Amino acid sequence: MGWLSRFEKRLGRVVGPVVVLIIAVTIGALVYSLRGPREGTISYTELTQITGSQAITEVQVEGERFSIRGADGSLRVGIVGDEEARHALVDKFAAAGITVEYGSREGSTGARAATALAPIAVMLALGAVGLGMHRRKSRAHFSEGQASGVGKVRFTDVAGMDEVKEALAETVEFLKNPERFGRLGGRAPRGVLLTGEPGTGKTLLARAVATEAGVPFLTASGSSFQEMFVGVGASRVRNLFAEARRVSPCIVFIDEIDAVGRSRGRGGDSASADHDQTLNQLLVEMDGFDHTTGIVVMASTNRVDVLDPALLRPGRFDRQVVVPLPDLRGRREILEVHARPIALKEDIDLAHVAKVTPGFSGAELANLLNEAAILAARSGADKVDLEHIDKARDRVLMGEERKSLVMDAEERRATAVHEAGHVTVALAAKNADPVHKVSILPRGRALGVTQALPERDRLLYTKEYLEDQICMLMGGRAAEMVVLGTMTAGAADDIQRAASLARKMVAELGMSELGPISVTDHPGHVTHSEHLHARVDEVARKLVEHQLERACRIVRETRDGVLLLSERLLEEDTLVGAAILACFEKRADHEESAPAEFVASA
Numbered sequence: 001m002g003w004l005s006r007f008e009k010r011l012g013r014v015v016g017p018v019v020v021l022i023i024a025v026t027i028g029a030l031v032y033s034l035r036g037p038r039e040g041t042i043s044y045t046e047l048t049q050i051t052g053s054q055a056i057t058e059v060q061v062e063g064e065r066f067s068i069r070g071a072d073g074s075l076r077v078g079i080v081g082d083e084e085a086r087h088a089l090v091d092k093f094a095a096a097g098i099t100v101e102y103g104s105r106e107g108s109t110g111a112r113a114a115t116a117l118a119p120i121a122v123m124l125a126l127g128a129v130g131l132g133m134h135r136r137k138s139r140a141h142f143s144e145g146q147a148s149g150v151g152k153v154r155f156t157d158v159a160g161m162d163e164v165k166e167a168l169a170e171t172v173e174f175l176k177n178p179e180r181f182g183r184l185g186g187r188a189p190r191g192v193l194l195t196g197e198p199g200t201g202k203t204l205l206a207r208a209v210a211t212e213a214g215v216p217f218l219t220a221s222g223s224s225f226q227e228m229f230v231g232v233g234a235s236r237v238r239n240l241f242a243e244a245r246r247v248s249p250c251i252v253f254i255d256e257i258d259a260v261g262r263s264r265g266r267g268g269d270s271a272s273a274d275h276d277q278t279l280n281q282l283l284v285e286m287d288g289f290d291h292t293t294g295i296v297v298m299a300s301t302n303r304v305d306v307l308d309p310a311l312l313r314p315g316r317f318d319r320q321v322v323v324p325l326p327d328l329r330g331r332r333e334i335l336e337v338h339a340r341p342i343a344l345k346e347d348i349d350l351a352h353v354a355k356v357t358p359g360f361s362g363a364e365l366a367n368l369l370n371e372a373a374i375l376a377a378r379s380g381a382d383k384v385d386l387e388h389i390d391k392a393r394d395r396v397l398m399g400e401e402r403k404s405l406v407m408d409a410e411e412r413r414a415t416a417v418h419e420a421g422h423v424t425v426a427l428a429a430k431n432a433d434p435v436h437k438v439s440i441l442p443r444g445r446a447l448g449v450t451q452a453l454p455e456r457d458r459l460l461y462t463k464e465y466l467e468d469q470i471c472m473l474m475g476g477r478a479a480e481m482v483v484l485g486t487m488t489a490g491a492a493d494d495i496q497r498a499a500s501l502a503r504k505m506v507a508e509l510g511m512s513e514l515g516p517i518s519v520t521d522h523p524g525h526v527t528h529s530e531h532l533h534a535r536v537d538e539v540a541r542k543l544v545e546h547q548l549e550r551a552c553r554i555v556r557e558t559r560d561g562v563l564l565l566s567e568r569l570l571e572e573d574t575l576v577g578a579a580i581l582a583c584f585e586k587r588a589d590h591e592e593s594a595p596a597e598f599v600a601s602a
Contacts, residue, residue, distance in 0.1 A: 042068060042078040047089055059093050059100045061086070153207045159337045160330025160362065161201065167321050168192070168209050171296055175213035175249050189318040191286060191297040193257075195304045196323030199363030202300035205323065206253045209298065216250040218243060222259030233260070233278030241285040241295075249294025257299035263308045279308060286316045325361055327457050328354055338366045342373050343383045353389055356436070358454050368392050394437075397451070399444025407447070414480065415440045415448040416566035418490050421479025421555055422450040422472060424562050427584055428554045429468035438565075439574040447490060463511045466501060471547040471554075473498040478551035479562055498547070502540040512539050558584060 047066060050056060058069040066078045066089065080086045093100050155165050171192055173180070194202040210217035220240055244252050254260070264276045286297055299317070301307065311317060326334055331354035339350065357365065369384075371392035376384040407415070419438050426432045433452040440448040452472070458465075477491040510516035519528050519536050555562055561584040568575055568583060575583075 042066075042076040044078060044080055044085070047078050047080070048092075056093075056096075056098050059090075059098055061090065061100060061102050152211045153204060154211050155208050157337065158201060158204055158208050159333035160326040161205065161323065164205065164321055164323055165208075167319075168205065171298075172209055172213045175209075175215050175251070175294060175296060189296070190315065191299070191317035191319070193304070193312070193317040193320045194298065194300040194323055195320055196302060197325055197361055198302055199361035200323040200325060201362045202323050203253070203255055204362075206251065206298045206300065210251045210253075213249075213251070215294070216247045217253065218247070218250055219253045219255065222254055222256040222261070233275070234281035237278060237281040237285055244295050250296075252295060252297045254297070254299040256301060257311075258301045258303040258306055261299075261301075261307045261311045263306065279311070283308075283310055283316065286311075325359060326365075328358075331357060331360060331365060334362050334365050335369065338369050342369055345383045345385045348384075348386055348389070353386075356453055357393065358457055364396065368396055371395055394443070394451075398446065398449045402442040402444075405442045407442070411447070412440065413566070413570065414484060414488050415490065416569040417479050417483050417562065418476040418488065419448040419450050419569065420562045420565040421475040421477070421483075421551070423475075423565060423580060424558045424584065425475030425478070425551050425554050426450070426452055426472045427581075428558065429471055431462065431465040432468040432472050435580055437574065437576045438569065438580060440569050441573050446493070463505070466505055466509075466511065467543075467547060470498045470501055470544060471551050473501075474544065474548040474551045475555070478548060478555045482552055482555045483559065483562060483566075495544075498544050499540065502543040503536065505543065506540045507536045512543065514539055 047068075050068070055071050056068060057071050060067040060069070064079050064081055064086070066080060066086075068076045068078070070076070080089065090100055158165065171189065174189070194205060196202060207217060218240065220236075240252065244250055260275070260278055260282065262275070262279075264279060297317075304312075304320070312320070332351050335350045335353055353368075357368065360368065368389065369392075372384050372388040375391055376388045379388075381388070419440055423435050423438050426435045433454045435450060436453045437451040438449070439451075443449055473494045474491075476494055477487065480487050480491065505511040506514060507517065507519040510518075514535060517532070517536075519532060565575070565580065565583040568579070572579075
C-alpha cells in the first residue's frame with residue numbers, strides 16, 4: 001500500500017501501547033495522591049507529654065494538625081484547636097531541639113498536579129483510543145493489491161465467460177496504453193458496470209482485469225461508505241479517489257454499488273440526506289478526473305434497476321456488461337477449473353454433470369464439487385465419484401435429508417400418491433421437462449420431491465411450456481383428489497408457485513385473453529385501475545383451475561400407473577429414470593399439443 005497507509009498501520013500498532021502506558025501512569029498518580037503513609041492518632045495530653053522525648057525526630061504543623069514523626073518512622077497525628085495551645089506546643093518542641101516545620105493546608109504541589117492532570121490524561125487516552133478505532137474503521141474496507149501479488153487471477157482462471165472477457169479486453173488495453181485512445185480525439189470508457197445474478201463471477205472478472213493490465217486494484221464495498229457520522233461517506237469517497245490518482249493507472253472497484261448508488265430524494269431524514277451527499281461526491285469524482293490519468297472505475301450489482309440515472313449516464317458508467325449464468329459449455333469449463341484441486345475418479349464425465357445442472361451459477365458449481373468432496377471424505381472414499389456429485393446436487397437443490405423424521409403410514413402413502421401425480425403429469429405433458437428422480441424421503445421442508453431436469457438450456461419459454469409447468473405443479477393435488485378422494489396441505493407450495501407463474505403469464509407476458517398488457521407491482525411503474533387488476537387475478541385463477549382439471553384428467557387416465565408408482569415409492573423411497581418409466585409402460589401416449597411458438601423471453 002501507499003506510504004500513508006503504511007504510516008497508519010504503524011501508527012495503529014504504536015497507539016495501543018502508548019494508551020496503555022498513559023492509563024497506567026494516570027492510575028498510579030491517582031493512587032499515589034490519594035494514598036499516604038499509614039497514620040496513627042495522638043491526643044493533646046500525649047502531645048504535651050512527648051514534647052521532650054528523644055524518640056521524636058520531626059514535627060510538621062499544618063493549621064490545627066500536628067504530624068509527629070518518630071525515630072522508628074512511625075507517624076502520628078493530633079488535632080489542637082486552641083491557637084494559644086498550639087503556640088505553647090511549638091515552643092516546647094523547639095526548646096527540646098526537635099525540628100518543627102509548617103506545611104500548606106492544600107497539600108503538596110505534586111499531589112495537586114497529579115489530581116488536576118488525572119482527568120485530563122484519562123480524557124486524552126480515551127480520545128486517542130476512539131481516534132485510532134475511527135481511523136482504522138474508516139480504512140478497513142479499502143485495500144490495494146498489485147497485480148503481481150498473492151492471489152492474482154487471470155482471464156484463463158475465469159471460465160465460461162468468453163464474450164464477457166472480450167468486452168473487457170478493451171478496458172485492459174486502455175489501462176496498458178491510455179495515450180492510444182486519446183491520439184485521435186477519442187476517449188476510453190471511464191466506468192464499467194458489471195451486472196448479473198449473484199455468484200456469476202463479477203468480482204472475479206474485475207480482479208482478472210487488474211491482473212491482465214498489471215495495475216493496482218483498489219476495492220471498496222458500497223456499504224463501507226455508510227456511517228453513523230454525517231459526512232463520513234463523502235470523505236471516504238474523496239480519499240478513495242485521491243489514492244487512485246496517486247497510484248494511477250489503476251482500477252477502482254466498488255462491490256455492491258447499489259448500497260451507495262440508489263436513487264436520490266427518497267426521504268427527508270438525515271440518513272437520506274447523508275446518502276445523497278455521498279452519492280453526489282461519487283458523481284463528482286467520476287466526472288472530474290482526467291481522461292488520460294488511467295483510472296477505470298468498475299462496479300458490480302444485481303440491482304441495476306435501483307441505481308440513480310445520473311450514475312449510469314455516459315461519462316460515468318459508459319458501459320454495462322451483463323454477466324449471465326453459464327450455458328452448458330460454460331458450466332463444463334467452470335467445473336473443470338474447480339475440479340483441479342479435487343481428487344475425482346477417472347471415469348467421471350464433467351460434461352454430464354454440466355448437463356444435469358442447468359441454471360447453476362459459477363459459485364453454485366464450485367459449491368457442488370465442494371459438497372461432493374465433503375460427502376466422499378465423510379464416507380471414507382479415496383476419490384469423488386458420480387454418486388457423491390449426485391447426492392451433493394440433491395442436497396443443494398432440495399436440502400438435507402431429514403433421516404430422524406418418522407412419518408405415519410397414512411401420511412407416507414399420501415406423500416407417495418402426491419409425488420406420483422407430479423410424475424404422471426410430467427410424463428403425459430408434451431412440453432414438460434423429463435423427470436429425473438422422485439423420492440418420498442423428507443428433505444428440507446418438503447416431505448417428498450419430484451426432480452425434473454431440462455434437456456437443454458432454455459432461452460425462450462413458450463406458452464405451451466409454461467402451461468405444462470403449471471399442470472405439472474398441480475399434478476400432486478390432482479392425484480390427491482382422484483386417488484385419495486381428499487386434499488392435503490402438501491400442495492401449498494405447488495399452488496403458490498403455480499399461481500405466481502399464472503399471474504406472470506397474464507400480467508407481464510401477455511399470454512392470456514387480456515392480450516399484451518403489463519401490470520407490475522414495482523414502484524415507479526404506471527399504475528392501473530382496480531378493475532384491470534381484478535381481471536388479471538380472475539384470468540390467472542381460471543388458468544390455474546383449468547390446468548388442475550387437465551391434471552385430474554391425466555391422473556384418471558393413468559390411474560394404474562399412479563398406483564403402481566406410489567407402491568414402488570413406499571417400498572424403495574426413491575426411484576430414478578428407467579424405474580419410473582417402467583411403472584407407466586402401458587400408459588396412454590403423450591398428449592397432442594399445438595406446435596411450439598416462441599413468444600416470451602427467459
